[in-house]
Structure formats: C-alpha cells, structure tokens
Amino acid sequence: MSETKTGWTRDEMAARAAKELQNGFYVNLGIGIPTLVANHIPDGVDVTLQSENGMLGMGPFPYAGEEDPDLINAGKQTITTLPKSSFFDSAASFAMIRGGHIDLSILGAMEVSENGDIANWMIPGKMVKGMGGAMDLVAGVKRCIALFDHTNKRGESKFLKACTLPLTGQNCIDMVITDHGVFERDDGQKRFRLKELAPNITLEEVQSKTEANVIWSS
Amino acid sequence: MSHKVYDTAAAALKDLPFDGMTVMSGGFGLCGIAENLIAALRDSGVKDLTMISNNAGVDGFGLGQLLERRQIKKMLSSYVGENKEFERQYLSGELELEFNPQGTLAERIRAGGAGIPGFYTKTGVGTLVAEGKEHKKFHGETYLMETGLTADLSIIKAWKGDTEGNLIFKATARNFSPLMATAGKITVAEVDELVAPGELDPNFIHTPGIFVQRIVQATCEKRIENLTLRERSPS
Numbered sequence: 001m002s003e004t005k006t007g008w009t010r011d012e013m014a015a016r017a018a019k020e021l022q023n024g025f026y027v028n029l030g031i032g033i034p035t036l037v038a039n040h041i042p043d044g045v046d047v048t049l050q051s052e053n054g055m056l057g058m059g060p061f062p063y064a065g066e067e068d069p070d071l072i073n074a075g076k077q078t079i080t081t082l083p084k085s086s087f088f089d090s091a092a093s094f095a096m097i098r099g100g101h102i103d104l105s106i107l108g109a110m111e112v113s114e115n116g117d118i119a120n121w122m123i124p125g126k127m128v129k130g131m132g133g134a135m136d137l138v139a140g141v142k143r144c145i146a147l148f149d150h151t152n153k154r155g156e157s158k159f160l161k162a163c164t165l166p167l168t169g170q171n172c173i174d175m176v177i178t179d180h181g182v183f184e185r186d187d188g189q190k191r192f193r194l195k196e197l198a199p200n201i202t203l204e205e206v207q208s209k210t211e212a213n214v215i216w217s218s
Numbered sequence: 219m220s221h222k223v224y225d226t227a228a229a230a231l232k233d234l235p236f237d238g239m240t241v242m243s244g245g246f247g248l249c250g251i252a253e254n255l256i257a258a259l260r261d262s263g264v265k266d267l268t269m270i271s272n273n274a275g276v277d278g279f280g281l282g283q284l285l286e287r288r289q290i291k292k293m294l295s296s297y298v299g300e301n302k303e304f305e306r307q308y309l310s311g312e313l314e315l316e317f318n319p320q321g322t323l324a325e326r327i328r329a330g331g332a333g334i335p336g337f338y339t340k341t342g343v344g345t346l347v348a349e350g351k352e353h354k355k356f357h358g359e360t361y362l363m364e365t366g367l368t369a370d371l372s373i374i375k376a377w378k379g380d381t382e383g384n385l386i387f388k389a390t391a392r393n394f395s396p397l398m399a400t401a402g403k404i405t406v407a408e409v410d411e412l413v414a415p416g417e418l419d420p421n422f423i424h425t426p427g428i429f430v431q432r433i434v435q436a437t438c439e440k441r442i443e444n445l446t447l448r449e450r451s452p453s
Binding site for chain 1 (some may be wrong): 246247248249250272295296297298299305308309317319320321322323324325327328339340341342343344345346347377387388389390391392393394395396397424440441442443444445446447448450
C-alpha cells in the first residue's frame with residue numbers, strides 16, 4: 001500500500017528555492033535547509049555563493065584528505081575554493097551584506113509574519129546561541145527568501161499575522177517557501193500572495209494551516 | 219632581530235595581562251584563533267576578562283580554556299552555542315553575555331580601530347538589539363547608532379608574518395583578525411611562518427606592521443570543528 005506524498009520534503013523545498021537563482025547572482029545561503037539549495041542550482045545558471053566568514057565563490061566539500069582547517073563556511077564545515085574564489089575580512093564581508101551588494105539571501109525561519117517580519121534566532125527561556133549574521137542579512141540583502149516548515153510540531157501555523165518570538169528583522173522577507181507552497185509579495189508595501197501549491201496540498205488545507213492574511217487568488 | 223619578535227607566546231604576553239582588561243580574540247569558530255596566545259593568557263591567571271570574540275570556542279579548546287578557569291566575566295559575541303561550559307556559566311549568571319549581530323560586531327571593531335566612535339546601521343532595527351539605542355532617519359529609512367570598540371589587547375593569528383609585523387592571512391582564517399589588529403592598544407600576532415622583511419610581497423600584505431606590536435612564531439593544532447567531506451564518485 002503506497003501512501004500519497006503530500007507537500008515538499010526539505011530537499012524539494014531547497015530545489016524550489018533554487019529556481020529563484022538567476023545567472024550572475026551573488027547569494028548567501030543560511031545554515032540548515034538553505035544549505036541544500038547549493039545542490040540544486042539549475043544547469044546554465046552561474047551563481048557565486050558568499051560565506052559570511054569571509055569568502056566569495058564557495059566550492060564543494062573537500063574529498064577526504066584534502067580538507068583544510070583554515071577553509072570553512074559559516075556553518076564551520078570544511079569547504080573548497082573555485083577558480084573565481086576570493087577571501088576577505090569580516091568587515092568587507094558584511095559590507096557586501098549590509099551595503100546591498102548581495103542579490104539574494106535564503107534563510108531558515110522559526111516564524112514569518114504577513115508583513116514580512118522574520119524571527120529565527122531566539123526562543124525566550126531557552127539557551128540562546130546568538131543571531132550570527134542573520135540580522136545583517138535580512139537588513140541588508142536586496143531580496144530575502146524564508147524557507148521553513150509551514151507548521152510547528154503541534155500543527156500550528158508558523159506563517160503568522162505577527163511574530164510571537166523576538167524578531168530578526170522587520171518587513172524584510174520577500175518570498176516564503178514552506179513544505180506547503182510558495183508565497184510572494186512584490187514589495188514591502190504589499191501582502192503575500194499564494195504563488196504555488198506543493199504537490200497534493202489543497203487550497204483548503206493550506207488556508208486552514210495559515211494564520212497570515214494572504215491573498216489566495218492569483 | 220626586530221624588537222617586535224618574541225620567542226614564545228608566554229613571553230609575548232608576559233607583562234600585558236591585568237584583571238578586568240578587555241581582550242579581542244580573532245577567529246571564526248576555531249578557524250584562525252590564536253591558540254598559543256589564548257593558552258598563554260589562560261596560564262597568566264588573569265581574571266575578570268571582557269572578551270570580544272565572534273564565538274566562544276568549544277569545551278576545553280579556544281576560549282573554552284579561559285571559560286573553564288572562570289577567567290571571563292563578560293563575552294561580546296554574535297554566536298556562541300558550541301560550548302556546554304559556556305551555557306552553564308551563562309544560565310547560572312556567572313557570565314555576562316552581550317550579543318551583537320556579526321556585521322555590527324565587525325563594523326564596531328573596524329570603527330574603533332579607525333578612530334570612529336559611532337556609526338548608524340539598519341541591522342537590528344525593530345529587534346531587541348535596538349533597545350536603548352539612538353535611532354535616526356536617513357533618506358526616509360530608520361537606522362540605529364552603534365559604537366566603536368577598542369581593546370586593551372588583541373590576540374590574533376596569521377599565516378605569514380615578518381619581523382616588522384606585516385601579516386598575511388590564509389583563506390577564511392582571516393575573518394576578524396585584521397580588524398582586531400587595528401582596535402587593540404597592543405596587538406600580539408602568532409604566525410605559522412615568521413620571515414625576514416622583504417620575504418613578503420608588499421602588494422599582498424593584509425595587515426601592515428603598524429597595527430602589530432608583538433609577533434611570535436607558533437605551531438597551531440588547527441582543530442576542525444565540523445569536518446564535512448564529499449564522496450569520491452566511482453570512476
């Protein structure tokens with residue numbers, strides 16, 4: 001007996017996000033599901049991945065024996081260079097991010113609100129690890145895509161009218177990709193609009209699981 | 219031999235530590251940390267340190283060594299989380315912690331080293347980071363004021379250095395170190411390779427020697443925090 005699969009897996013969410021990459025883009029991928037986007041860059045699309053610890057042109061993970069402790073990504077994973085790679089200090093790295101030079105940031109989220117606020121760094125009462133570069137990315141990058149599961153473990157919407165957790169940034173998310181579908185808004189003044197449903201997800205289902213006030217018709 | 223050169227990390231730090239001092243420590247995770255200078259600072263027995271460092275090391279390594287001996291009073295970081303002893307001390311109230319967005323932290327250090335006491339940034343507007351800070355509108359957008367940072371001492375790690383203190387960093391081990399070199403009243407650098415003046419091409423110096431007061435050659439363990447490999451595809 002085969003079960004009908006509903007929605008996207010994490011890898012499929014990453015693949016969907018990868019469709020937003022355009023030729024020539026400089027892109028920063030967050031830790032977690034966004035990292036998987038690198039595995040799905042469409043053929044013929046040339047993007048340069050930025051790592052906020054000081055690298056442009058991030059290459060793949062090294063083969064065993066070729067790892068270099070001086071060469072890591074922002075998740076502290078060992079990586080490699082490409083012919084186009086460059087290294088720089090943290091101030092230059094965040095000049096790229098805060099100065100609006102990065103075309104696209106894809107990041108994970110705990111909550112996103114209907115006006116584009118994002119919370120992804122802190123749960124009050126729990127040990128807080130810190131925001132790292134997330135606040136800089138959402139404040140400075142031209143276009144930000146949030147990638148997260150549509151609901152939490154209790155089945156409650158994570159796409160909300162207003163975030164309940166401490167914010168990472170205000171009015172900064174341009175596109176939401178969840179396991180249920182894709183939502184987009186053209187600019188910071190507009191509401192999100194349902195753009196695409198994931199396989200075997202009905203409109204009624206996603207509506208029942210979404211607290212945010214979304215435009216449902218295209 | 220240049221007056222900047224010391225034989226050991228301990229000798230380079232000998233007369234510098236004092237209780238309650240502020241120290242900047244280079245590195246991102248364990249990548250590019252001044253392992254030998256951190257160990258020498260630990261061995262000096264100095265207490266009540268305010269440490270400015272993007273991360274806090276791991277248990278027993280990097281700044282974890284100073285945490286274990288309760289030598290740190292306050293940390294200024296963007297991301298901690300890889301360290302159980304850190305968590306214990308923080309949750310019990312023994313350790314103060316000030317989170318800075320990573321770009322704000324980098325820019326505060328850069329500004330401090332460049333004699334800039336404050337600057338405005340969009341990062342953190344509308345978040346906990348903005349609480350109590352001056353806000354100002356530029357071109358219709360709201361920014362918040364952050365202050366420059368300096369330190370009594372910066373300890374950094376470079377790849378190659380000459381006896382004049384000119385430094386070249388390797389790959390992503392550069393991160394915060396060139397900024398911290400400018401912001402320390404005294405900056406001590408440990409290098410994998412110490413060479414004579416003229417052996418480094420002046421076109422490729424990352425940190426000019428004016429920012430480095432002391433230099434020591436030292437061997438680093440260079441622990442890898444998150445070894446990630448790819449499979450060789452069968453040929």
